[in-house]
Amino acid sequence: MTMSINIPGGLPRARVRSQTVSGIVAMIIGIGLLAALVAMPWWAGQGTIRSVVELCCYIAIAQMWNLLAGYGGLVSVGQQAFSGVAAYMMFALAQNMGVNPFVAVPLCLIAPAILAVPTYALLHRLDGPYFAIGTWVVAEVVRLLTTNFSYVNAGAGMSLRVMTQYSAHERAIGVTILCALMLLVTVGGTYWLLRSRYGLALTAMRDNPVSAASQGVNVSRLRFLLFVAGAVGTGLAGAIYFMAQLRITPDSAYGPQWATVAIFIVMIGGIGSIEGVLIGSFIYFFADRWFGEYGATYLVVLGVLTLLVALFARGGVWSLVNKLVDAPWFPTRRVLVSGGGQ
Structure with a gap:
């Protein structure tokens, strides 16, 4: 996509390119993959669908963390608070209140949005590791509250028994459609945001927040909006993931593995880039499938790999x-392409 700019004074007209051939090809491939995802209930088995849903949730959660850390400078290790509270809200709406579970998924997003506001108000004055530790503390507090909340069966967890009224094929259709919408919102929404007029402000804030503020960028407001958006996107991924699992417990919903996975994916793939999130998600997904059986050794290798990338290839x-x-x-x-014509 190119845009012409008329320059007064008889100077050549400049053309600005905002799209590339590789971007167009990637868009076509992406549309094809989304269509294949929605059509999976008609050509893939239940095990394959479950694995793809898990991969999609990894992509969404990692992209939301990438948006926070890569552009807002907000390094969080407590995003599991939002995935967990959204998933529990979905279970409560569907299992306890009789709401259609597929309708409950968008409705439950109000929970992470509400939680994000006081969380950010409490932590926004903290920087660096203090902010990160603060988000972890919030996640632990929410986990402990859930563990002692009898309405959601406390520490024993909940099963989404209401889903038994649907056949396996119907459940697969609903979950794959939700996954496609989730990727459109998290990945597509981030891409749209970065290409909008706010994208320049986000890039400037990522490079140097002090300099961006001096140029009129409202850094505090942008960080707040990013934090809320990241919470909602993470909550959406959590709700869809546990809907596919049909069961949830406080330890699985609020476990630190969610933050660990997001950090690994973004650091390996490349922080501050959507492409890096996709690459890192596939690396983690296949590494977990092939080497997860090695337990602690496998986790140590992932940690060392993340450290090496951070030291020698910070762009992933x-x-x-x-x-x-x-x-x-x-x-x-x-990109300014060329001048041409009068």
Whole structure:
């Protein structure tokens, strides 16, 4: 996509390119993959569908963490608070209140949005590791409250028995459609945001928040909006993930593994890039499938790999790819192509 700019004074007209061939190809492939995802109940088995749903949730959660840390400078290790509270809200609406479970998924997003407001008000004055520790403390508090809340069966957890009224095929259709919408909201929404007029402000805030503020960017408001958006997106992924699992407990919903997975994916793939999230998600997904049986050794290897990337390739795998070929899948830059005509 190009845009012409008329320059007064007889100077050549400039053309600004905001789309690339690689971006168009990636968009076509992405639409095809979303269509294949929605059609999975008609061509894939239940095990494959469950694995793909899990991968989609990893992508969504990692992208929301990437939005917070990569652009807002908000390093959180407590995003599981939002995935857990949304999932529990969905279970309560569907199992205890009789709401259609597929309708309960969008309705439950009000819970992480509400939780994000006081959380940010409490923690926004903290920086760096203090903010990160604060988010973990909030997640632990929410976990403890849930463990002692009898309405959601306390520490014993809940089963989504209401889903038995639907056949396995019907459940698969509903979950895959929700997954496709989740990817459109989290990945597509982030791409739209970065290409909008707010994208420049986010990029400036990522590079230097002090300088961005001096140029008129309302850093505090943008960080607050990013925090709430990240909470809602993470909550959506949590609700869909546990809907597919049909069971939830406080330890599984609020476990630190959610933050660990998001951090690993973003650091390995490349912080501050949508492409990096996709690459990192696939790396983690297949590594977990192939080497997860090795337990503690496998986790140590993942930790060491993350440390090495942070030390020697801070841009992750995507930065290494960029050094070989400049072909962004989600182009957000505006490039002056040439002048031409009067």
